[in-house]
Amino acid sequence: MAKAIENYWNDLRDTKVWRSVFRSGAGSGNLHSALSVQQNVFLHLASVKMRRRSLAFGVTWYLGTLTLATFLILTGTGILLMLYYHPSVPQAYADMKDLQFVVSAGVFLRNLHRWSAQAMVFLVFAHMFKVFYRGAYRAPREFNWVIGVILLMITLFLSYTGYLLPWDQLAFWAITVGSNIMSAVPVFGQKVRFLMLGGNTVNANALLRFYVLHCVILPLVAAFFIAIHFWRIRKDGGLHTGKAAPHE
Amino acid sequence: MNESNPDPKAFEAVVESDSRKAPVRVAFVTRRTSPQVKAESDPFMMTWPEGLFRVAVACEVLSIALVLMALFWDAPLEGLADPMQTPNPAKAPWYFLGLQELLHYFPPVVGGVLIPTLVVIALIVIPYFNVNVEAEGVWTRNRRKRLQVFSAVSLALILLLIVFKVWAVLAPTVIIGAAMLFAARESENAGRFHGWLSSHPLSFWIMTWFLVTATLLTAIGTFFRGPGWSWVWPWSAY
Amino acid sequence: MGQEDADALTRRDTLIKIGLGSAAVACCGAAAFGYQFLSPNVLYEPSPIANVGKPDRFPPDSVTADPVAGVYIVHAAEGLYALSATCTHLGCFTAWKPELGIIACPCHGSKFNRLGVKIDGPAPRPLPRLKVSVSDEGDLLVDRSTIVTPDQFLRT
Numbered sequence: 001m002a003k004a005i006e007n008y009w010n011d012l013r014d015t016k017v018w019r020s021v022f023r024s025g026a027g028s029g030n031l032h033s034a035l036s037v038q039q040n041v042f043l044h045l046a047s048v049k050m051r052r053r054s055l056a057f058g059v060t061w062y063l064g065t066l067t068l069a070t071f072l073i074l075t076g077t078g079i080l081l082m083l084y085y086h087p088s089v090p091q092a093y094a095d096m097k098d099l100q101f102v103v104s105a106g107v108f109l110r111n112l113h114r115w116s117a118q119a120m121v122f123l124v125f126a127h128m129f130k131v132f133y134r135g136a137y138r139a140p141r142e143f144n145w146v147i148g149v150i151l152l153m154i155t156l157f158l159s160y161t162g163y164l165l166p167w168d169q170l171a172f173w174a175i176t177v178g179s180n181i182m183s184a185v186p187v188f189g190q191k192v193r194f195l196m197l198g199g200n201t202v203n204a205n206a207l208l209r210f211y212v213l214h215c216v217i218l219p220l221v222a223a224f225f226i227a228i229h230f231w232r233i234r235k236d237g238g239l240h241t242g243k244a245a246p247h248e
Numbered sequence: 249m250n251e252s253n254p255d256p257k258a259f260e261a262v263v264e265s266d267s268r269k270a271p272v273r274v275a276f277v278t279r280r281t282s283p284q285v286k287a288e289s290d291p292f293m294m295t296w297p298e299g300l301f302r303v304a305v306a307c308e309v310l311s312i313a314l315v316l317m318a319l320f321w322d323a324p325l326e327g328l329a330d331p332m333q334t335p336n337p338a339k340a341p342w343y344f345l346g347l348q349e350l351l352h353y354f355p356p357v358v359g360g361v362l363i364p365t366l367v368v369i370a371l372i373v374i375p376y377f378n379v380n381v382e383a384e385g386v387w388t389r390n391r392r393k394r395l396q397v398f399s400a401v402s403l404a405l406i407l408l409l410i411v412f413k414v415w416a417v418l419a420p421t422v423i424i425g426a427a428m429l430f431a432a433r434e435s436e437n438a439g440r441f442h443g444w445l446s447s448h449p450l451s452f453w454i455m456t457w458f459l460v461t462a463t464l465l466t467a468i469g470t471f472f473r474g475p476g477w478s479w480v481w482p483w484s485a486y
Numbered sequence: 487m488g489q490e491d492a493d494a495l496t497r498r499d500t501l502i503k504i505g506l507g508s509a510a511v512a513c514c515g516a517a518a519f520g521y522q523f524l525s526p527n528v529l530y531e532p533s534p535i536a537n538v539g540k541p542d543r544f545p546p547d548s549v550t551a552d553p554v555a556g557v558y559i560v561h562a563a564e565g566l567y568a569l570s571a572t573c574t575h576l577g578c579f580t581a582w583k584p585e586l587g588i589i590a591c592p593c594h595g596s597k598f599n600r601l602g603v604k605i606d607g608p609a610p611r612p613l614p615r616l617k618v619s620v621s622d623e624g625d626l627l628v629d630r631s632t633i634v635t636p637d638q639f640l641r642t
Binding site: 073093118186 | 291306322327343
Binding site: 337 | 578
């Protein structure tokens with residue numbers, strides 16, 4: 001039975017239609033594995049082969065991978081939450097109540113989004129410390145470290161802008177305090193605060209700007225820098241395996 | 249050696265373009281050659297399916313953990329935003345609570361702008377400074393001179409922290425400083441822990457100090473601060 | 487032409503300079519327009535001038551909190567003045583504690599006396615005194631966008 005399915009599967013992969021989509025046809029050897037990665041628009045950012053050592057758990061604890069995973073979970077849940085959310089005052093708060101009590105699986109999606117956000121911030125910090133302690137920031141990976149710090153800033157900013165969206169007391173005052181800290185920057189602090197909030201206080205304009213930042217601008221910027229980050233891993237010679245890592 | 253059995257090591261280096269006179273060309277690899285010439289003896293494996301399956305498993309474990317969390321613990325939602333009513337205490341999200349705790353000790357310009365900016369700049373320039381590229385223990389060379397510099401810097405820092413009454417940062421500074429001094433001790437029968445401690449370069453100590461300080465500040469801001477940002481003991485407050 | 491040909495400004499160089507120059511001007515223009523676009527011209531915020539009612543609402547030697555306007559109206563011996571209720575530390579909303587005779591901020595424990603002077607906490611400046619005036623109908627108006635010096639009082 002299994003053999004019949006396997007034969008059928010291989011025959012399917014040899015058909016004209018399948019080959020027009022996937023090109024590599026039937027097969028299961030190394031060549032085929034290589035082509036699966038190399039011919040795939042999403043996967044070909046990765047190399048065809050990886051060092052066995054780099055995938056041992058103790059080397060990276062998979063923290064970078066997990067950070068990307070939380071980012072993808074957040075994007076998915078975020079898009080779904082956007083379908084029931086109006087970024088206006090006070091409708092936003094009413095929508096939060098809707099999501100909790102009226103929308104099917106609303107409370108689950110919102111919880112998942114929130115906990116994934118906390119997890120992502122935590123994982124980003126953990127990833128940074130792990131990379132530092134295993135010395136993976138040294139040449140030729142210096143610039144990738146800088147990209148990583150930029151991604152840390154983007155992550156924190158994403159979390160900060162998302163924090164305002166529920167428009168509850170927690171959100172409002174956390175953002176008020178944060179924007180007042182921003183205005184303490186000398187010379188252009190007040191101006192930047194005015195632009196960020198779209199006004200003098202945290203009100204409807206601020207909510208809308210934070211919404212656009214959180215859902216459109218920052219995710220695109222993050223995707224851009226994530227792509228550079230992964231590209232640099234390839235160009236710098238793959239994951240640092242820390243064979244002579246001094247801190248281990 | 250006779251002609252019929254020439255010594256393979258006895259060769260003559262000539263420059264000869266006539267392929268009939270000198271048919272064998274030898275590549276001479278000196279010690280100055282780029283390390284890329286060395287063959288890698290690292291075992292490789294295919295990204296698909298092995299590598300990506302491991303990635304998938306890691307992602308699945310994380311997803312399960314997050315889904316379980318989402319099923320059992322609700323995200324908080326307080327009352328509608330009221331510009332005329334500040335909750336007491338008004339706390340930032342946990343990753344900024346360390347910063348908010350720092351704001352308790354320093355004015356907003358210093359604690360809110362200067363210190364975070366310096367931290368970000370310090371992080372960015374890490375890989376470009378020699379102190380972070382050295383891999384040997386900080387006390388291995390120039391021990392006396394380094395001890396003097398260390399004493400001066402740490403004393404100045406501790407004085408600054410006492411003047412501003414930043415006890416939360418003072419405690420880890422003193423502990424890490426003590427650990428560094430312990431690592432600097434030259435003892436004949438150094439234990440394994442002592443050996444491990446003294447093998448760390450300066451970058452390790454600075455980063456560990458930063459990690460411990462940030463964690464402590466965040467923990468205090470989360471659990472030990474109540475209304476009016478006054479000190480509370482978590483077991484009595486909740 | 488001869489010897490200076492290598493240094494002479496060719497037509498290509500000129501055109502490149504003109505092209506890059508225009509691109510630079512366009513970029514500066516785009517940045518200026520972008521900044522103006524991002525900076526809103528109309529704010530849907532309440533007018534900074536708040537009407538807090540008739541002056542005789544405030545008995546002598548009293549501190550009255552007006553949360554809607556976000557000010558304290560103080561009737562001192564010298565006259566009336568208004569203090570901003572927003573803490574100068576990080577913008578939290580302060581509260582008047584009549585039993586203690588102080589204005590307290592819940593966020594980081596800043597405390598101010600009825601003159602707005604800071605007596606405790608991390609606030610860097612005293613609570614600003616705001617301009618008060620009387621409208622045509624005899625109502626007390628507080629201009630929250632104008633800060634005055636602490637020697638200004640409104641006599642009624």
